Amino acid sequence: MTRTTPLTIADLTATRSVHSPAPGGEWWRDAVIYQVYPRSFADGNGDGIGDLPGVTARLDHLKQLGVDAVWLSPFYRSPQKDAGYDVADYRDIDPLFGTLADFDEMLAGAHERGLKVIVDLVPNHSSDQHVWFQEALAAAPGSAARERYMFRDGRGPAGDEPPNNWQSIFGGPAWTRLAPREDDGELGPQWYLHLFDSTQPDLNWENPEVRAEFEDVLRFWLDRGVDGFRVDVAHGMVKADGLPDWDGKAAMVEGTVADDGSTGAGNSGPMFDQEGVHDIYRAWHQVLAEYDGDRALVAEAWVEPLSRLARYVRSDEMHQAFNFSFLTTPWDAATMRTVVDVSLQTMESVGAPTTWVLSNHDVVRHASRFGLQEIGGRQLNGIGADDPQPDAALGLRRARAATLLMLALPGSAYVYQGEELGLPDHTALPDDVRQDPSFFRTGGAEPGRDGCRVPLPWVGGAPGNGFGPSEKTWLPQPDAYADLAADRQYGVAGSTYELYRTALELRRAEKLGTSTLAWVDALSADADVVAFQVAGVTVVANLGTTPLALPADAQVLVASGELTDGALPGDTTVWLRA
Ligand code: GLC
Ligand code: CA
Numbered sequence: 001m002t003r004t005t006p007l008t009i010a011d012l013t014a015t016r017s018v019h020s021p022a023p024g025g026e027w028w029r030d031a032v033i034y035q036v037y038p039r040s041f042a043d044g045n046g047d048g049i050g051d052l053p054g055v056t057a058r059l060d061h062l063k064q065l066g067v068d069a070v071w072l073s074p075f076y077r078s079p080q081k082d083a084g085y086d087v088a089d090y091r092d093i094d095p096l097f098g099t100l101a102d103f104d105e106m107l108a109g110a111h112e113r114g115l116k117v118i119v120d121l122v123p124n125h126s127s128d129q130h131v132w133f134q135e136a137l138a139a140a141p142g143s144a145a146r147e148r149y150m151f152r153d154g155r156g157p158a159g160d161e162p163p164n165n166w167q168s169i170f171g172g173p174a175w176t177r178l179a180p181r182e183d184d185g186e187l188g189p190q191w192y193l194h195l196f197d198s199t200q201p202d203l204n205w206e207n208p209e210v211r212a213e214f215e216d217v218l219r220f221w222l223d224r225g226v227d228g229f230r231v232d233v234a235h236g237m238v239k240a241d242g243l244p245d246w247d248g249k250a251a252m253v254e255g256t257v258a259d260d261g262s263t264g265a266g267n268s269g270p271m272f273d274q275e276g277v278h279d280i281y282r283a284w285h286q287v288l289a290e291y292d293g294d295r296a297l298v299a300e301a302w303v304e305p306l307s308r309l310a311r312y313v314r315s316d317e318m319h320q321a322f323n324f325s326f327l328t329t330p331w332d333a334a335t336m337r338t339v340v341d342v343s344l345q346t347m348e349s350v351g352a353p354t355t356w357v358l359s360n361h362d363v364v365r366h367a368s369r370f371g372l373q374e375i376g377g378r379q380l381n382g383i384g385a386d387d388p389q390p391d392a393a394l395g396l397r398r399a400r401a402a403t404l405l406m407l408a409l410p411g412s413a414y415v416y417q418g419e420e421l422g423l424p425d426h427t428a429l430p431d432d433v434r435q436d437p438s439f440f441r442t443g444g445a446e447p448g449r450d451g452c453r454v455p456l457p458w459v460g461g462a463p464g465n466g467f468g469p470s471e472k473t474w475l476p477q478p479d480a481y482a483d484l485a486a487d488r489q490y491g492v493a494g495s496t497y498e499l500y501r502t503a504l505e506l507r508r509a510e511k512l513g514t515s516t517l518a519w520v521d522a523l524s525a526d527a528d529v530v531a532f533q534v535a536g537v538t539v540v541a542n543l544g545t546t547p548l549a550l551p552a553d554a555q556v557l558v559a560s561g562e563l564t565d566g567a568l569p570g571d572t573t574v575w576l577r578a
Contacts, residue, residue: 003526006549012531012538012578015518019344021410022351026294027116028228028319028412029353030513031068032504035416037361038075038097039083040455040475043468050455052098054468056106058458059113061486065420065497066504069116071230071298073361075103076122079129081199082437083361083453085120085232086127090217107225116227118298123214124233125200133201140183141190148210150193150202152243159187165245166271170196171441174271193243195236195250195271197437205237205280218287228288228296228319234312235301238277240270251302273303281317296320298355306346313352320412323355327363328380331370331398333530333543337519340409340530344517347411354411358402359419365452366402368425371395382436382447383427392480396422397571400499400560401541404573405530407503408539410517415500418456421486422496425451426478433475450475460485494562502558506575510535528570533578541573554578 021029042054052075062070074084075097084094093103110117126133132148139145141153152163154177162175176198178189193202203210218229246269281297288295299312299321312321329339347354358366363380371390372379383390399422406413429450431439436448455473459466460482464473482488489495507513512534520531520538528544537557542548547567555577561569568574 003523003529003548007522007551009551009553009578011522012520012533012540012551012554012576014521015533016521016524017516017518018341019348019410019517021353021514021516022348024351026296026319027068028294028296030410030511031116031412032066032407032507032513033069033071033118033412033414034062034065034067035360035414036070036072037417037453038072040453041417042456042458043464043470043472044098046468046470046472047096048455048464048468048470048472048474049096050467051096052093052102052106056102056109059106059109059115062110062115063113064501066501066508067115067415069118069227070110071118071414072120074120074122078127079199081127082197083435085122086125086129086197086200087122088127088129089131090121090126090214091220104224111225117225118228118230118296119221119226120232121214121217121229122232123203123205124236125194125196125202128199128201136192136201137178141185144209146190147207148204150204150239150243151190152193153187154191159189163191163193164243165247166193166195166243166269167249168194168196168198168441169250170438171443171446193239195233197441199437202239203237205276211280211283215283215287218284222288222291222295226295227293228298230298230300231318232300234281234299234318234321235273235277235303236271237280238274240274244270246270268303273301273308278311278314278317281312285316285318298322306342310346310350310352313347314350315352320353320355322357322360322414324357326406327357327359331402331543333526333528333541336405336530336541336543337524340517340532341519344410354409355414356406356409356411357414357416358399358406359416359452360414361416361453362449363452364427365399365416365419365423365425367392367395367399367419367422368427368451369395370398370402371424381438382449382451383425384444384447385428385430387427387447389427390424392424394571395424396496397561400496401543401571401573403500404503404558404560404575405539405541407500407507408512408532408534408537408575410513410515410534412513416452420497420500421457421484421489423454423456423484424478424480426454426475427451428478429475435475454478454481457481457485458487460488499558499560503575506537506557510537512537536577538576538578539573540568540576542568542570545570550574550576551578 044053077089135145155161166174297318439448455467457465463471489497515535523531557575561572
């Protein structure tokens with residue numbers, strides 16, 4: 001059903017109150033958290049790779065934008081086989097990014113500005129260069145050193161078949177066999193499990209030594225003053241007993257619509273979402289509780305449906321979980337309403353805030369995704385030069401509308417660096433500059449995630465668009481980045497940066513993050529419109545193409561695009577005072 005008569009104020013004010021956020025005054029319940037991807041945020045020394053001094057130098061950008069917190073992707077010592085998600089030393093900074101002193105300076109600078117800081121913890125696997133894995137390689141099968149990882153004998157009479165049929169999320173088998181040695185038994189060299197790249201061996205979370213080590217790592221960073229952790233692959237650490245075969249294909253980002261209308265990754269195999277992971281988070285909850293200041297744990301768990309995700313944020317476990325069901329929602333009003341509704345309801349049931357996220361370093365940026373008309377913005381795993389290219393104007397228009405809808409929702413929202421500039425992916429990167437292991441492990445079938453990881457443009461038209469003091473950028477920037485550079489948007493009415501700033505200011509002033517959401521009755525079954533009230537703000541998003549006449553007496557607070565003759569055009573969101 002699509003509405004044809006003009007809306008009145010009475011239409012907009014008749015609402016059904018459904019969702020009240022769980023009580024609690026902790027900062028993370030309604031925080032807007034900005035994701036910094038260190039290698040691409042800002043380069044301090046001119047080597048073309050972003051670093052911690054670069055982040056420190058740009059903290060004012062974040063303060064001005066109006067976010068509450070920063071989450072930094074890994075900056076730990078790492079051979080960078082998976083852009084730092086392969087950690088060789090959990091207690092040190094990679095020289096590429098700086099030193100522990102640079103970290104402390106960045107943290108102090110953020111705290112001086114009232115910004116909280118969350119760091120990334122990667123507990124499912126380490127780098128193969130981690131001292132533990134090197135010890136395990138040197139040690140004999142069955143030794144204590146091997147017990148820290150997932151070593152197994154192979155199958156078949158000569159042990160030359162992998163221990164089970166699991167596939168790596170980056171493509172290819174999830175097992176790699178060691179080189180032959182003299183002390184190999186009858187079955188020959190052992191195999192080790194890696195859900196990701198072969199340089200990322202999975203740790204054995206049944207081993208108390210592994211658990212103790214990570215609790216100590218938590219304390220190391222908590223003592224330094226961090227406000228929380230984003231926990232990588234939080235659904236993967238414990239594997240089903242006996243590591244049974246599984247014919248499914250584990251994926252990071254899938255995008256299926258479940259029975260309850262929620263969308264997300266269909267990760268139900270024996271390597272994911274096992275009951276045992278929850279014990280780990282209960283223990284970590286206790287560690288964080290020893291510290292002051294409401295330190296928080298955020299789960300990166302690609303599980304569905306949302307009721308499974310809610311189990312990660314029960315009151316004695318983590319504090320937040322990324323809502324990938326929202327991220328994977330196609331540009332469709334009915335699905336959007338359902339996902340928002342189910343998300344709020346499910347998280348309320350465990351007393352946790354809902355989170356909202358549209359982009360991150362693993363998916364195609366929403367400004368590009370929403371520009372792919374034919375598949376409704378569902379393409380997540382990278383766009384290659386030979387793929388159909390997104391319509392940039394359509395993508396940006398929808399991205400702005402989606403963001404304005406998101407920033408009104410109660411709970412906590414995540415913003416990925418550069419989305420406040422309306423950046424698209426680089427969707428035509430030449431293969432020879434690609435670095436994502438998923439590109440190589442799938443033989444190029446998946447373009448991979450490099451397109452969303454391109455260095456940010458700070459100064460339009462400057463060398464490297466001002467990414468750093470040299471012209472170098474570790475990935476080439478697309479031509480469009482010059483006009484979208486931060487300096488071309490500061491103070492410019494209608495720019496994406498100013499749209500974000502205005503929305504964030506209103507969100508804070510109106511306390512949208514901690515208020516009740518009520519659906520606007522008159523539009524609650526409309527084919528194209530998503531409309532709700534939060535605190536004193538009425539949000540109307542038009543996901544269709546037919547303009548929607550707004551009441552003449554409603555006051556426009558902010559809009560993602562220009563209104564035409566008092567009507568809300570397609571692919572546009574408005575915040576009203578009705
Ligand atoms: C997470 C990260 C991703 C990484 C993977 C392996 O999904 O977000 O970037 O490749 O884990 O650590
Ligand atoms: Ca650098």
